[in-house]
Amino acid sequence: MNIQTIMVIGAGQMGSGIAQVAAASGFHVLLHDTTPEFLNRGMQAINKQLSRNVEKGKLTPESMAEIVSRIRPTEFVEHAEQADFVIEAISENMALKALLFHRLDSLCPPRTILATNTSSLPISEIAAVTGRPEKIIGMHFMNPVPVMPLVEVIRGLETSQEVFEVVYGLSQRMGKTPVEVNDFPGFVSNRILMPMINEAIFTVYEGVASIESVDKVMKFGMNHPMGPLELADFIGLDTCLSIMEILYDGFKDSKYRPCPLLRKYVKAGRLGRKSGQGFYTYQE
Secondary structure (H helix, E strand, O other), rough: OOEEEEEEEEOHHHHHHHHHHHHHOOOOEEEEEOOOHHHHHHHHHHHHHHHHHHHHHHHHHOHHHHHHHHHEEEEEEEHHHHEEEEEEEOOHHHHHHHHHHHHHHOOOOOOEEEOOOOOOOOOOHHHOOOOOOHEEEEEEOOOOOOOEEEEEEOOOOOOOHHHHHHHHHHHHHHHOOEEEEEOOOOOOOOHHHHHHHHHHHHHHHHHOOOOOOOOHHHHHHOOOOOOOOHHHHHHHHHHHHHHHHHHHHHHOOOHHOHHHHHHHHHHHHOOEEEOEEOOEEEEO
């Protein structure tokens, strides 16, 4: 299949990053969000990231202008009918994703592959609301997308081999390192990462060590570039809680029980960097 036009749905941090990487790889990109404000923020984030690369000498101003020219912001999801490939990066909410995929199924030509950037929700359940389950697949990028090389390529129950191969190759064309994963709660990345973060939170909750001490142990003892609590703040504590709940619900195993302290912070609005406070306090 010859993919030339990619639609990215959701102009937040993940969606704008995916759009940037796709445009830098030579694809024409439709970046969709529901309001001009969100689209403007997304385009500003792309320009900011590319400008940094120009300042560092990694990119010429001409190349930057060419990349940006390949991205067309749009408020109209109906433009999905022009896309060969659609990837959504909206909120991690099954009901919202199901509504979106049902709509995309009616808008897009039969050839179009529909992908989700979900970090933990079941691909097969999303596929079930469409009439093309063989063309539904997971394409889970890591944050920040322009920097992190990994993409989990996740097969749903009915994802065809042809579609898997197309998306695996598409990931490589974007300069990423794809890894084949089957459809289980949390896939590989979050099934391993989130319990580690959750256990770090339990360690603080039970008074074993301070927040700073837990992070220092993992950074200087295990050579992690970022401590698990600092990483939780970066990801968003609400996102961490959501994924832990998906793991707990999917496996019914107590080892995935979210720490009460994590729930407490989320209920208090301490979501990490995006709210200005999580395990650490952040200032602009």
